[in-house]
Amino acid sequence: MNGxxxxxxxxxxxxxxxxxxxxxxxxxxxxxxxxxxxISGGLSHTAFxxxxxxxxxxxxxxxxxxxxxxxxxxxxxxxxxxxLNQNDLFIGILWAVGVAIGIVFVHLTPGYxxxxxxxxxxxxxxxxxxxxxxxxxxxxxxxxxxxxxYKGFVAIALDEEFARARRLPVYGLKTGLTVLTALTIVTLxxxxxxxxxxxxxxxxxxxxxxxxxxxxxxxGLSIATGITVCLLGLSISYSIEFPxxxxxxxxxxxxxxTVKILKRFALKRSPN
Amino acid sequence: xxTIITVEKVTCGYGKRAVLEDVSLKIEERDFVLIIxxxxxxxxxxxxxxxGIVVPWSGKITFADGIGxxxxxxxxxxxxxxxxxxxxLDMVRTGCIQGNNYLRQTSRESIDRSxxxxxxxxxxxxxxxxxxxxxxxxxxxxxxxxxxxxxPAVLFLDEPTTALDIASQTDLIDILIGLREKMSIVVVTHxxxxxxxxxxxxxxxxxxxxxxxxxxxxxxxxxxxxxxxxELLGHGIPHTLLPPHPEAHRQ
Numbered sequence: 001m002n003g004x005x006x007x008x009x010x011x012x013x014x015x016x017x018x019x020x021x022x023x024x025x026x027x028x029x030x031x032x033x034x035x036x037x038x039i040s041g042g043l044s045h046t047a048f049x050x051x052x053x054x055x056x057x058x059x060x061x062x063x064x065x066x067x068x069x070x071x072x073x074x075x076x077x078x079x080x081x082x083x084l085n086q087n088d089l090f091i092g093i094l095w096a097v098g099v100a101i102g103i104v105f106v107h108l109t110p111g112y113x114x115x116x117x118x119x120x121x122x123x124x125x126x127x128x129x130x131x132x133x134x135x136x137x138x139x140x141x142x143x144x145x146x147x148x149x150y151k152g153f154v155a156i157a158l159d160e161e162f163a164r165a166r167r168l169p170v171y172g173l174k175t176g177l178t179v180l181t182a183l184t185i186v187t188l189x190x191x192x193x194x195x196x197x198x199x200x201x202x203x204x205x206x207x208x209x210x211x212x213x214x215x216x217x218x219x220g221l222s223i224a225t226g227i228t229v230c231l232l233g234l235s236i237s238y239s240i241e242f243p244x245x246x247x248x249x250x251x252x253x254x255x256x257x258t259v260k261i262l263k264r265f266a267l268k269r270s271p272n
Numbered sequence: 273x274x275t276i277i278t279v280e281k282v283t284c285g286y287g288k289r290a291v292l293e294d295v296s297l298k299i300e301e302r303d304f305v306l307i308i309x310x311x312x313x314x315x316x317x318x319x320x321x322x323x324g325i326v327v328p329w330s331g332k333i334t335f336a337d338g339i340g341x342x343x344x345x346x347x348x349x350x351x352x353x354x355x356x357x358x359x360x361l362d363m364v365r366t367g368c369i370q371g372n373n374y375l376r377q378t379s380r381e382s383i384d385r386s387x388x389x390x391x392x393x394x395x396x397x398x399x400x401x402x403x404x405x406x407x408x409x410x411x412x413x414x415x416x417x418x419x420x421x422x423x424p425a426v427l428f429l430d431e432p433t434t435a436l437d438i439a440s441q442t443d444l445i446d447i448l449i450g451l452r453e454k455m456s457i458v459v460v461t462h463x464x465x466x467x468x469x470x471x472x473x474x475x476x477x478x479x480x481x482x483x484x485x486x487x488x489x490x491x492x493x494x495x496x497x498x499x500x501x502x503e504l505l506g507h508g509i510p511h512t513l514l515p516p517h518p519e520a521h522r523q
Contacts, residue, residue, distance in 0.1 A: 033353060033355075033356055033357075034353075148375060149374075149375070151366075151369055151374045151375075151378070152369075152374045152375075154358075154366065155366055155369050155374065157353065157356060158352060158353055158356045158358060158363070158366060159347065159351070159352035159353065159366075161320075161325060161347050161351055161352070162345060162347055162352065162366075162418075163369075164323075164324070164325040165320075165323040165324065165325055165343065165345040165347075166367075166369055166370050166371065166422075167324065167341070167370060167371030167372075168369065168370070168371050168374055169371065209357065212357070213357045213359075213402040213404070214357060214358075214359070215356070215357050215358055215362075218357055
């Protein structure tokens with residue numbers, strides 16, 4: 001392990017994996033509880049448009065992704081508040097248009113065209129130190145906001161109507177949660193890419209939910225599981241020279257299947 | 273009895289569709305009001321307007337001093353996220369959260385109060401059970417406990433007996449009988465029968481309020497509300513409430 005960590009790119013990869021696991025462990029349980037997985041898919045693909053434009057403008061891709069995803073999150077939040085019941089429609093449109101904008105602007109970028117596959121599947125091994133700094137700031141924002149607004153987020157995830165009756169600022173809390181999800185997605189894109197973001201938001205939560213039925217514990221377990229999955233996946237991909245993002249996700253999927261099988265086996269042995 | 277909530281000429285709805293039109297209603301101290309009417313008639317919307325969940329397009333809702341922030345709400349059990357991983361005790365504690373305190377730490381007092389209310393509702397051995405593991409009747413009691421933990425002056429219940437078996441319905445009615453001396457109670461329901469011996473006033477709602485009072489409900493009024501012939505049967509309902517309809521032969 002010491003040998004692996006002597007490389008700077010591996011140190012960066014390790015830091016990115018831990019930061020991504022913290023945010024997805026914090027936000028993932030809310031995304032799953034509020035059934036926002038489809039929104040997360042839409043937001044992650046919208047990010048592709050921002051990445052493409054940022055490349056074309058010659059600025060850091062992560063800035064373009066943050067701007068696009070935040071704009072999409074606020075737009076979806078306002079649609080939901082107006083109760084137009086068209087969220088699914090607009091998520092689908094944002095999903096497709098985001099990817100199309102990304103492809104067009106990458107095509108328009110003069111000179112060396114960046115590898116589209118690296119956006120789609122991510123490459124944790126190429127995360128630069130500056131992006132680690134940006135990710136750290138995003139993680140601080142997500143951790144701080146969840147710590148302050150935790151009770152409000154739980155209230156809207158459990159029973160939005162009751163939260164309104166208790167005069168909670170439901171629109172603000174919902175938009176805040178969507179914006180945090182957007183920031184989490186931007187952080188995760190660095191690690192596993194656009195296509196696999198949803199997996200890292202949901203698989204650690206699914207594993208944690210097999211182990212506990214307490215929301216607070218599920219958050220803690222999701223963070224721990226995310227770190228385990230990322231580090232294990234990273235070392236497997238390094239050892240057998242597999243693509244890192246895909247290997248991390250497959251490691252998570254395997255761990256989830258193992259936990260489910262073990263739990264079923266344990267329940268059969270002690271039915272009471 | 274002092275009037276604590278006054279609904280005056282309220283019109284409201286969703287999108288461009290008006291669900292309530294020109295509805296006026298009063299709720300008094302220690303009142304027990306049943307709101308009945310057909311599906312889509314605006315029963316739940318009236319509750320939501322009083323609770324501030326939907327905003328009236330016109331008209332106004334006024335509260336006596338100190339009542340506006342002492343409203344307890346028991347929504348239909350199908351409306352909340354039943355798969356959310358939370359214990360009965362923690363669910364009840366969320367009833368202490370309000371717009372002006374949700375950023376603060378949960379107080380020890382609110383935890384003790386939640387335990388005490390669950391004990392009073394015979395759920396002391398279910399404190400740490402997940403809500404997904406509770407029966408329909410137990411879950412309904414948890415929802416009532418969540419509404420009671422903030423010490424409401426008025427308790428609103430939306431279809432509380434739906435999906436409850438007869439035993440759980442009886443338990444619920446016993447709970448409401450115990451509460452009616454301490455607070456006003458407003459129940460939205462399709463079936464007034466279980467409440468026949470405890471309610472004080474009835475409101476028949478189908479966009480407009482057709483009847484609001486006690487002792488004069490007859491099948492003619494109900495025919496207007498439901499828009500079809502109605503024959504009243506006296507199972508369990510005091511007979512004084514059920515004068516025979518002049519055209520009782522109509523089906």
